Amino acid sequence: MKNYFLPxxxxxxxxxLLIFFITGKYPFFIILLHFVSLIFLFLYSANVKQLxxxxxxxxxxLIITALLFAMAFIIRVYNIxxxxxxxxxxxxxxxxxxxxxxxxxxxxxxxxxxxGHGTLLxxxxxxxxxxxxxxIFALRFPSILFGTFSIVAFYILLRLIFKKSTAFLGSxxxxxxxxxxxxxxxxxxxxxxxxxxxxxxxxLYLSVKTKDLRFYIGVGLALAIGNYTYLDFRIxxxxxxxxxxxxxxxxxxxxxQKLFPFLITVIVFIACAAPLLHYSxxxxxxxxxxxSMMSIxxxxxxxxxxxxxxxxxxxxxxxxxxxxxxxxxxxxxxxxSMFDYITTGFFLVGLxxxxxxxxxxxxxxxxxxxIPVVSDIFAxxxxxxxxxxxxxxxxxHPNTMRIEGFIPLVLLGASFGVDFVYNxxxxxxxxxxxxxxxxxxxxxxxxxxxNQQPNGYTESVNGVNELFVTNYINNNLMGKKVYMSPxxxxxxxxxxxxxxxxxxxxxxxNSLDQAISIIATSDATFIDKSTDGPILNGLYQYRGDKxxxxxxxxxxxxxxxxxxxxxxxxxxx
Numbered sequence: 001m002k003n004y005f006l007p008x009x010x011x012x013x014x015x016x017l018l019i020f021f022i023t024g025k026y027p028f029f030i031i032l033l034h035f036v037s038l039i040f041l042f043l044y045s046a047n048v049k050q051l052x053x054x055x056x057x058x059x060x061x062l063i064i065t066a067l068l069f070a071m072a073f074i075i076r077v078y079n080i081x082x083x084x085x086x087x088x089x090x091x092x093x094x095x096x097x098x099x100x101x102x103x104x105x106x107x108x109x110x111x112x113x114x115x116g117h118g119t120l121l122x123x124x125x126x127x128x129x130x131x132x133x134x135x136i137f138a139l140r141f142p143s144i145l146f147g148t149f150s151i152v153a154f155y156i157l158l159r160l161i162f163k164k165s166t167a168f169l170g171s172x173x174x175x176x177x178x179x180x181x182x183x184x185x186x187x188x189x190x191x192x193x194x195x196x197x198x199x200x201x202x203x204l205y206l207s208v209k210t211k212d213l214r215f216y217i218g219v220g221l222a223l224a225i226g227n228y229t230y231l232d233f234r235i236x237x238x239x240x241x242x243x244x245x246x247x248x249x250x251x252x253x254x255x256x257q258k259l260f261p262f263l264i265t266v267i268v269f270i271a272c273a274a275p276l277l278h279y280s281x282x283x284x285x286x287x288x289x290x291x292s293m294m295s296i297x298x299x300x301x302x303x304x305x306x307x308x309x310x311x312x313x314x315x316x317x318x319x320x321x322x323x324x325x326x327x328x329x330x331x332x333x334x335x336x337s338m339f340d341y342i343t344t345g346f347f348l349v350g351l352x353x354x355x356x357x358x359x360x361x362x363x364x365x366x367x368x369x370x371i372p373v374v375s376d377i378f379a380x381x382x383x384x385x386x387x388x389x390x391x392x393x394x395x396x397h398p399n400t401m402r403i404e405g406f407i408p409l410v411l412l413g414a415s416f417g418v419d420f421v422y423n424x425x426x427x428x429x430x431x432x433x434x435x436x437x438x439x440x441x442x443x444x445x446x447x448x449x450x451n452q453q454p455n456g457y458t459e460s461v462n463g464v465n466e467l468f469v470t471n472y473i474n475n476n477l478m479g480k481k482v483y484m485s486p487x488x489x490x491x492x493x494x495x496x497x498x499x500x501x502x503x504x505x506x507x508x509x510n511s512l513d514q515a516i517s518i519i520a521t522s523d524a525t526f527i528d529k530s531t532d533g534p535i536l537n538g539l540y541q542y543r544g545d546k547x548x549x550x551x552x553x554x555x556x557x558x559x560x561x562x563x564x565x566x567x568x569x570x571x572x573x
C-alpha cells in the first residue's frame with residue numbers, strides 16, 4: 001500500500017461523518033463508498049499478501065481450517081428447524097426489520113425497535129430471506145455463518161499462540177461448545193458479536209506483539225463493525241480501549257510515540273463507525289434506551305433492593321460452570337451449564353499456568369472477564385415473571401445472551417490448559433489421551449444440545465403448533481379456502497411464513513349453525529380448542545350417534561405438540 005492510502009481512507013470517512021451531521025441523512029452513494037473503504041481497510045490490516053504466503057508454506061493449516069469450518073457448519077445447520085422445536089418470537093423481529101430496510105431507499109445504521117438494535121444482522125437476514133425464501137433456515141443463516149466463521153477466527157488466534165496440534169484441539173472445544181451451538185442456531189446478534197470479539201482479539205494480539213500500525217488499525221475496524229451487533233459490544237469496546245491504552249503506556253519510548261498507535265486506533269474507530277456514531281450522538285435516548293431500561297439502578301429500587309439483587313445476580317453467575325445453568329430456557333434448551341466439566345477443568349489449569357508463566361496475559365484475560373460480568377450483574381429483567389422488586393431470585397441470570405463474552409474467553413483459557421496438559425502427556429507418550437478427552441467433551445456437549453428433553457413450555461412459546469399448521473397449509477392447501485380461529489390466523493409466525501394470505505379467512509361464528517355453514521363451504525378449517533371450545537362441543541353434539549364418521553372428518557393431531565388445535569378437513573354433510 002502507498003503511504004497516502006491510510007490518510008485518504010480515514011480523511012474520507014471523517015468527511016462522511018461531517019456530511020451526516022450537516023444533512024442528517026445517509027446518502028446511498030456515500031454509504032457505498034464507506035463500505036468499500038472498510039473492505040480496503042480490512043485487506044490492509046489483515047495483510048492478505050503475507051497471509052497467503054504463510055498459507056502456501058503451511059498447507060496443513062489450510063486443511064485444518066477447512067475441516068473445522070465444515071464440522072462447525074454441519075453442526076450448526078443440522079436439523080435447524082427441528083432442534084429446538086419451533087421458533088422464538090423474538091427471532092422474527094430483526095429479519096422482518098431487515099426486509100423493511102431492504103425495501104427502503106435510505107440506509108439506517110440503527111433501528112429503535114425492541115429496545116434498539118444495530119442493523120448489521122437485519123440487513124444480512126433480509127438478504128438471506130430474499131435468497132432462500134421465508135424459512136427458519138433463512139432467518140438463522142447469518143448467525144449460523146458467523147458462528148461457523150468464529151471457529152475459523154478462533155483457530156487463527158490460537159495458531160498465533162500455539163503449535164498446530166494445540167490450536168486444533170482448542171478449536172475443537174469451540175466447535176462443540178454447547179453454549180455457542182445454542183446461540184449460533186438462533187436469529188439473534190450474539191453469534192455476530194462473538195465473531196467480532198475474536199477478530200478484535202486477533203488484531204489486539206498482533207498489534208501488541210509486533211507493534212505494526214496495520215494491526216492497530218484492524219483493532220479499530222473490528223470494534224467499529226462489532227458495535228453494529230449486540231448491545232454488550234459497547235462494554236467490550238470500552239474494555240479493549242482501556243487494555244490497549246494500558247499496554248501502550250508500557251516501555252521506555254517517549255509518551256508521544258507510545259500513545260500514537262492508540263490514538264490511531266481511536267481515530268480509525270471513529271472513521272469506520274461514522275454512520276452509527278452520528279446516529280448515536282443525534283439519537284442518544286434511543287441508543288441508550290435498552291441499557292437504561294435493564295440497569296438495576298434505573299428501576300426505582302431502594303438501596304436495600306439493589307444490594308440484594310446484585311448479590312442474587314452474582315450468585316447466579318456461578319451457573320456458567322455448574323448445571324442447571326442459565327434459567328432462561330430460550331438459550332439453554334439442554335438445561336445445563338454453559339461449559340462441561342472437562343472444558344472447565346482445562347480452563348482452571350490454563351488460568352493457573354498463565355498466572356505462573358504469563359502474568360500479562362493472565363491479567364488481560366481477567367480484565368476482559370469484566371465485560372460479561374458487568375453486563376450481567378448490573379442488569380435486571382423486569383416484568384411479572386420476576387416476582388416483583390423484592391423477589392431477589394437473580395431472574396434471568398446468568399442470561400447467556402448477556403454473558404456470551406464468556407465463551408471465547410473461557411475457551412481461550414481452556415486452550416492454555418490443553419497446551420499445558422498435552423505437553424505433559426506427550427513426555428510420557430500419552431498424547432493420544434488428550435484427543436480422547438476432547439472427543440468425550442465434544443460428545444457431552446453434542447448430546448446436551450441435540451438430545452434435549454421435550455419441553456411443553458418451550459414448544460408452546462416457540463409456536464410449534466402454529467408453525468406446523470403454517471407448513472401444512474403451505475404444502476397442502478395452497479389456493480384453498482381455509483378458515484382459522486382469530487388467535488391462530490393473527491399469529492406472528494403464520495403472518496410471516498404463510499405463502500398465500502388471501503386464501504385465509506377468519507373463523508369467528510356467532511352460533512353453531514353459522515359454524516356448520518362455514519365448515520360446509522370451506523376446504524379446511526382450523527379451530528383453536530382454548531378459544532372455541534363451546535363451538536367444538538356443539539359440533540360434537542351435532543354429529544350425535546355419527547361420532548365415528550365425524551371423527552374421520554375432524555382430526556386431532558396425535559403429537560402432543562398439536563393438541564391445541566382441531567383440523568376439520570373436507571365438509572360436514
